[in-house]
Amino acid sequence: MAHGPATGxxxxxxxxxxxxxxxxxxxxxxAMFMLGGVFALVVRAELFEPGLQIVDPEFFNQMTxxxxxxxxxxxxxxxxxxxxxxxxxxxxxxxxxxLPRMNNWSFWILPFAFAMLVSTLFMEGGGPNFGWTFYAxxxxxxxxxxxxxxxxxxxxxxxxxxxxAINIIATILNMRAPGMTLMKMPLFxxxxxxxxxxxxxxxxxxxxVVTMMLMDIHFGTSFFDAAGGGDPVLFQHIFWFFGHxxxxxxxxxxxxxxxAIIPTFARKPLFGYASMVYATAxxxxxxxxxxxxxxxxxxxxxxxxxxxxxxxxxxxxxTGVKVFNWVTTxxxxxxxxxxxxxxxxxxxxxxxxxxxxGLMLAIAPADFQYHDTYxxxxxxxxxxxxxxIFSITAAVxxxxxxxxxxxxxxxxxxxxxxxxxxxxxLTFFPMHFVGLAGMPRRIxxxxxxxxxxxMIASCGAFLxxxxxxxxxxxxxxxxxxxKKATAEVWENPEGLEWTVASPAPYHTxxxxxxxx
Amino acid sequence: xxxxxxxxxxxxxxxxxxxxxxxxxxxxxxxxxxVNMTQGVTPMSRDIYxxxxxxxxxxxxxxxxxxxxxxxxxxxxxxxxxxxxxxxxESTKLEILWxxxxxxxxxxxxxxxxxxxxxxxxxxxxxxxxxxxxxxxxWKYEYVNQEVSFFSNLSTPxxxxxxxxxxxxxxxxxxxxxxVIPVKKKVRFLITANDVIHAWWVPxxxxxxDAIPGYVNETWAYVEEPGTYRGQCAELxxxxxxxxxxxxxxxxxxxxxxxxxxxxEEAAILRELTNQTFSFDELYARGEDVHNRVCAACHQVNGExxxxxxxAIAGSAIATGAMNDHLSIIIDGSxxxxxxxxxxxxxxxxxxxxxxxxQRNAFNNNMGDSVQPIDILKYKQGQ
Numbered sequence: 001m002a003h004g005p006a007t008g009x010x011x012x013x014x015x016x017x018x019x020x021x022x023x024x025x026x027x028x029x030x031a032m033f034m035l036g037g038v039f040a041l042v043v044r045a046e047l048f049e050p051g052l053q054i055v056d057p058e059f060f061n062q063m064t065x066x067x068x069x070x071x072x073x074x075x076x077x078x079x080x081x082x083x084x085x086x087x088x089x090x091x092x093x094x095x096x097x098x099l100p101r102m103n104n105w106s107f108w109i110l111p112f113a114f115a116m117l118v119s120t121l122f123m124e125g126g127g128p129n130f131g132w133t134f135y136a137x138x139x140x141x142x143x144x145x146x147x148x149x150x151x152x153x154x155x156x157x158x159x160x161x162x163x164x165a166i167n168i169i170a171t172i173l174n175m176r177a178p179g180m181t182l183m184k185m186p187l188f189x190x191x192x193x194x195x196x197x198x199x200x201x202x203x204x205x206x207x208x209v210v211t212m213m214l215m216d217i218h219f220g221t222s223f224f225d226a227a228g229g230g231d232p233v234l235f236q237h238i239f240w241f242f243g244h245x246x247x248x249x250x251x252x253x254x255x256x257x258x259x260a261i262i263p264t265f266a267r268k269p270l271f272g273y274a275s276m277v278y279a280t281a282x283x284x285x286x287x288x289x290x291x292x293x294x295x296x297x298x299x300x301x302x303x304x305x306x307x308x309x310x311x312x313x314x315x316x317x318x319t320g321v322k323v324f325n326w327v328t329t330x331x332x333x334x335x336x337x338x339x340x341x342x343x344x345x346x347x348x349x350x351x352x353x354x355x356x357x358g359l360m361l362a363i364a365p366a367d368f369q370y371h372d373t374y375x376x377x378x379x380x381x382x383x384x385x386x387x388x389i390f391s392i393t394a395a396v397x398x399x400x401x402x403x404x405x406x407x408x409x410x411x412x413x414x415x416x417x418x419x420x421x422x423x424x425x426l427t428f429f430p431m432h433f434v435g436l437a438g439m440p441r442r443i444x445x446x447x448x449x450x451x452x453x454x455m456i457a458s459c460g461a462f463l464x465x466x467x468x469x470x471x472x473x474x475x476x477x478x479x480x481x482x483k484k485a486t487a488e489v490w491e492n493p494e495g496l497e498w499t500v501a502s503p504a505p506y507h508t509x510x511x512x513x514x515x516x
Numbered sequence: 517x518x519x520x521x522x523x524x525x526x527x528x529x530x531x532x533x534x535x536x537x538x539x540x541x542x543x544x545x546x547x548x549x550x551v552n553m554t555q556g557v558t559p560m561s562r563d564i565y566x567x568x569x570x571x572x573x574x575x576x577x578x579x580x581x582x583x584x585x586x587x588x589x590x591x592x593x594x595x596x597x598x599x600x601x602x603x604x605x606e607s608t609k610l611e612i613l614w615x616x617x618x619x620x621x622x623x624x625x626x627x628x629x630x631x632x633x634x635x636x637x638x639x640x641x642x643x644x645x646x647x648x649x650x651x652x653x654x655w656k657y658e659y660v661n662q663e664v665s666f667f668s669n670l671s672t673p674x675x676x677x678x679x680x681x682x683x684x685x686x687x688x689x690x691x692x693x694x695x696v697i698p699v700k701k702k703v704r705f706l707i708t709a710n711d712v713i714h715a716w717w718v719p720x721x722x723x724x725x726d727a728i729p730g731y732v733n734e735t736w737a738y739v740e741e742p743g744t745y746r747g748q749c750a751e752l753x754x755x756x757x758x759x760x761x762x763x764x765x766x767x768x769x770x771x772x773x774x775x776x777x778x779x780x781e782e783a784a785i786l787r788e789l790t791n792q793t794f795s796f797d798e799l800y801a802r803g804e805d806v807h808n809r810v811c812a813a814c815h816q817v818n819g820e821x822x823x824x825x826x827x828a829i830a831g832s833a834i835a836t837g838a839m840n841d842h843l844s845i846i847i848d849g850s851x852x853x854x855x856x857x858x859x860x861x862x863x864x865x866x867x868x869x870x871x872x873x874x875q876r877n878a879f880n881n882n883m884g885d886s887v888q889p890i891d892i893l894k895y896k897q898g899q
Binding site: 052058142226267273275302305306310317321329332348353363364368369434436447448452 | 549553567572585593600605615618625676712717722728734749750
């Protein structure tokens, strides 16, 4: 008798199945994406015109902070873990994740962490209002009382991430099908393996820094309080030692996704597979020695500035290799432009633009003018929205037929793409201009010369938001019905996941396949 | 097909027209829209601008090449045009080439960046020293060894911010007292903060430095032309982060000296006032002014505050209790709430006397008492 899923709510509560847990992660992440998006729209609505109209500055700061925290920890990271849960076992020919019960646990603590984080908005004194980077002493001595809940929520999210990372490493290293050598693994598996190591390396650092905050707030220590002999700059060093690898945690799996999609729709093997693996590893290594480029204005000694400037510029080399490889994969292919391909091509173009502004920001003297302006906001949204969000969206369209057995509506998919693409560029491109012209970030109100571009950006943001509602609609419609997908789904795609039926059976590869 | 070709040519012609415009008018257009970094008014700011433009154009060239190949492939190598996919997927030569070439380009960028940075870090031999201290949410300027010091507050009226009055030209970029510097002198800014981290940024001077409690950072500017240069706090510092601008006024040396002398005289007059006796109405009127300028950011103009961080003054135990408790919290700050810092050094005796008198009688507190500047002085000396 086939061993199928349990019925009702207990299927989801007690499941140890990698596909079920992947689904839970993905839906949770989408819910957080919408919530974080609503917070962003509050910010953009207030910034539509100069003057204070909709929210007061206190609440505005809570919105920018919560938007950042929810998007980073609630939307992007769980989405990639969800994709890893679904795809990694199927890609390496494993029956499930190596540690299925821990897998259940690492998901189910997340809703509690975020419920606690969001509940701070309703507490006396409001929620976190110190930016997602929560620099001390604004986040310690001067923080609202709810900061303690924020710290505890971060601890839980960190625990979840560490457990997820351990699980992924254990799965990839131990459960590959016979013949699936490391250098035969799909790039998505490779990038996730490296990402998982980054997570294990830096999540404890984040836990450490919030614990030091907790000590400062409640137990009379002075880690970050100058008046007690502590050091506010120490906070930034520790935070960014976590924070810079963290931004690569949000982009490396995206590289893997795009490296799967572009060859499929170019009908040509990925160019430079080995160099892609080495480039990913180099980027991961460099991510540990560039953290202080976020701190060029704190007054580091000249030697420190120079070191972090040179190290940061070096990142352009492996990143460039990746872009060149993708472009060469497309070159002399036979391309079609289904929705996943559109999102992937947009990824390459827009992520490269974000890379260019990143290179500009790496130049320390110029950074004195860019730092903490909208130019930075433009930069990291150009790497994160097309980088993380577009790649996740591409992955959903690419693998959704495999997950649920139905083809999505291509017209709606393409409409979603064009709305999101136009919305994104309308929102974030003008931010380069206002940033260069002198608009600081994280302000609820601004001088009159920034008015035109801010209005354009706000319109773009609402268009982008509307596009995501259409995405939700398309996904639900696909799950409920639609044209049946074949096992291969696309034309000759590469990978073990396409050798099983669509929808993928509840248990796959109970007998390991042989990889030649 | 013809229609599409026409549309395409129109789109392509757009930028061509822009490029064919004379350099002058293009620059004007860029200026009008505010799309680029300012060249600023110091040799340093121009170096940084040149560096910025150099990197920008390098990125543009790389972008055109990479995207060019991409779009060529997308147009020519598509299945609908009958393209047959090639099967090549490796080339060590290419990989080495596109690792080495970017590396060389980066070295070319690093060179001017390094020399500029070394210049910026040379803070020696300044002719004027100004200590800049960030407060929530204002700046304090102290002219080292000149006995001149003052606070600089946002001067944009609340009515403009809340859209009850038309916004002025320098909306949110205007202050009650600008920091004045001489032109053609190396002015060194020593930057620190009193509470949380702020950042002192004036784009025209290409100066941005974090103001950090417990640290004194150094930076400098050499302004060539007299003028007014505006900037803002660049590091999130709480609720009114957007409302603590910076205005630098650069004056010729002679006028700068006159201004310094004027400031010293003002201080002498203020010291004189401490010994005078004021009527209740004088204190109340001055106190309202002080309250709205200094206290209202947190406690609000109506004294209702934003509890719990910023408690109400209206009906509060302190404002309707013993006079000494009221003086203590203003002069020494709160022992329990760091948001209420000590104002004893920031406000003059006259201003403290006035604001205490105002707060004890406004907002329906109606205590009926008042206090004189000389009492404040005695309180401070008695500590």
